[in-house]
Amino acid sequence: xxxxxxxxxxxxxxxxxxxxxxxxxxxxxxxxxxxxxxxxxxxxxxxxxxxxxxxxxxxxxxxxxxxxxxxxxxxxxxxxxxxxxxxxxxxxxxxxxxxxxxxxxxxxxxxxxxxxxxxxxxxxxxxxxxxxxxxxxxxxxxxxxxxxxxxxxxxxxxx
Numbered sequence: 001x002x003x004x005x006x007x008x009x010x011x012x013x014x015x016x017x018x019x020x021x022x023x024x025x026x027x028x029x030x031x032x033x034x035x036x037x038x039x040x041x042x043x044x045x046x047x048x049x050x051x052x053x054x055x056x057x058x059x060x061x062x063x064x065x066x067x068x069x070x071x072x073x074x075x076x077x078x079x080x081x082x083x084x085x086x087x088x089x090x091x092x093x094x095x096x097x098x099x100x101x102x103x104x105x106x107x108x109x110x111x112x113x114x115x116x117x118x119x120x121x122x123x124x125x126x127x128x129x130x131x132x133x134x135x136x137x138x139x140x141x142x143x144x145x146x147x148x149x150x151x152x153x154x155x156x157x158x159x
Contacts (some may be wrong), residue, residue, distance in 0.1 A: 002057035002092050002151050003035045006144060009063040009096065016064050016071075016121035016133040023062035023117070023140050030141070036148060049102035056112040058151060060144055061096050064133075065118025072132035074140055076147075079114040117143050122129060 022130025024040035033039070035151040041048040052059065065075055079096055096116050103111060117140050122130035129137075 002155065003055065004037070004148060004151065005051060005054075005056045005059045006032075006036065007039045007048050007051070007059065007061045008038075008040045009042070009045060009048065009061055009099070013126055014121045015125050015127050016119070016130050017124050018129055018138070019064045019119045019121070019133050019140075020062035021133055022129060022134075022137050023144070025079045026137060026141050027062075027144060030145075033149065033152060045099045046102060049106060050101045052099065052103040052111060053106060053108055058147075059112050059114045060117060060147055061099075061114065062117045062119075062140060062144070064121040064124075065116065066121055067118070069111060069120040071122035071130065072136045074136055074143065075116070075118040075120070077116040116148060144153060 006024065006027050008020035008022070008027070010020040012021050021040050021042050024038055027038045028040065039048070039051060041051075054103070061079070067073075067075060069075075096114065100111060100114075119133055119136045119140060122132050128134075
């Protein structure tokens with residue numbers, strides 16, 4: 001069984017920025033096969049950077065992602081860990097690109113394949129998730145479960 005990390009990123013005090021954290025909480029309450037690890041990283045993105053130094057076969061991150069779509073829209077993004085690192089590193093507003101930059105600065109020789117399950121936010125105002133982003137959490141969990149299931153099927157076919 002492949003080693004898979006599911007990580008939730010976001011600030012629980014900034015409305016829809018808490019999407020990734022809420023998805024991680026829901027993932028943590030679910031039974032996963034063998035070597036699937038769930039971590040709620042929140043704004044502790046440096047913790048995630050250190051986690052990425054471990055040998056993972058796949059990392060699935062959940063985070064709010066503003067791409068111009070309708071609020072609540074879910075995205076399954078194949079994240080390229082070799083992409084250009086951002087200049088500034090702000091731990092309170094860090095996304096997966098900044099976490100990858102930290103990991104590279106910590107000396108990671110190679111990073112695992114990464115998928116980003118993102119949700120188009122409605123509001124980053126202090127408070128709870130907006131209703132539309134709250135409603136997107138269950139389908140996001142289904143997307144993550146489908147990715148993990150796909151990996152399992154591929155392993156059975158290859159063996």
